[in-house]
Amino acid sequence: MTTWYQRQPFSRLPLTSSSPMPSLSLVSLDHLSLVTAVGDDTMSYLQGQLTCDLISMEKGKSTLAAHCDAKGKVWSVLRLFHHADGIAYVQSASLSGAQLTELKKYAVFSKTTIEASELVLLGLMGENADSTIERMFSATAEVTPTQSGTAVKIEANRWLLAVNEAEADDILSQLSGEAELADSSLWTLADLRAALPLLHENNISEFIPQALNLQVIGDAISFKKGCYTGQETVARAKYRGINKRAAFLLTGEASTAPQPGDTIERSVGENWRSGGAVLSGYRFDDGKVLALAVLPNNLDDDSQFRPANEPDCRLEIIQLPYSLEDND
Structure with a gap:
């Protein structure tokens, strides 16, 4: 692996959630x-x-x-x-x-x-x-x-x-x-x-492509080409509607950046249950966080979310930069 990066002065830019x-x-x-x-x-x-x-x-x-x-x-x-x-x-x-x-x-x-x-x-x-x-x-x-x-x-x-x-x-x-x-x-x-999914080692073999929104991002999935590994499941998710998850953007305030594989909990009545997993996350210097997480795609409008490791934190879903409607 190249060591070129370590020889250069790259560093984290100080940014708040409102920074240009x-x-x-x-x-x-x-x-x-x-x-x-x-x-x-x-x-x-x-x-x-x-x-x-x-x-x-x-x-x-x-x-x-x-x-x-x-x-x-x-x-x-x-x-x-x-x-x-x-x-x-x-x-x-x-x-x-x-x-x-x-x-x-x-x-x-x-x-x-x-x-x-x-x-x-x-x-x-x-x-x-x-x-x-x-x-x-x-x-x-x-x-x-x-x-x-x-x-x-x-x-x-x-x-x-x-x-x-x-x-x-x-x-x-x-x-x-x-x-x-x-x-x-x-x-x-x-x-x-941009709500572009990137898998890390903690998320290997956890999700089908549609749970990562790949069916609506460019040409990431073709439903017209020939066979490929895993095609039967991918096609069944489209034509039989078996996919029950999608990737959503979450924001809120937290003491640490959400990490790939972290559990997101959702409110169910007065209780909290495991609701999904973080794909990637970022924390601004003012404490605001942004995360892309795979969650159920049939959520109630009043659903609340929190990182499992920060029970006092509350996260809310914000609009994706693309539609989840599959027009293929």
């Missing part, structure tokens, strides 16, 4: 890992393992996808894109080893090489990010090559860069005095505000 975001931030994405796949059978092999229709993905686009086990439970949520001569994806570094081993289980029978990459992962975000990427890389698409790697647009004014250490040093030099350096918590906050 910096106009440009260069973010260490050391909480993510990059995997590359190359070879004649790469597309067909991954097509049979992941929920997205990878074969239909344009070279200038990226997509989220789930990698499921045979029962349709999600091993990992991936961001896939064309990279060099093959495909690459990013996911949480905490589960990368286990997920990669599972994904490669049957690759021995195909002409594809799937391996962890040593490239540096950086984020560029803020109101000046799109114009900066265009200036630095002459980007005309949402996925564009750099000198040594690839730049991937996540959403408006937020980009992920997968580059070698020399190019990472060059980017750092070019943006000196222009971009604030921030640790990965700023990227986590952006993912939270």
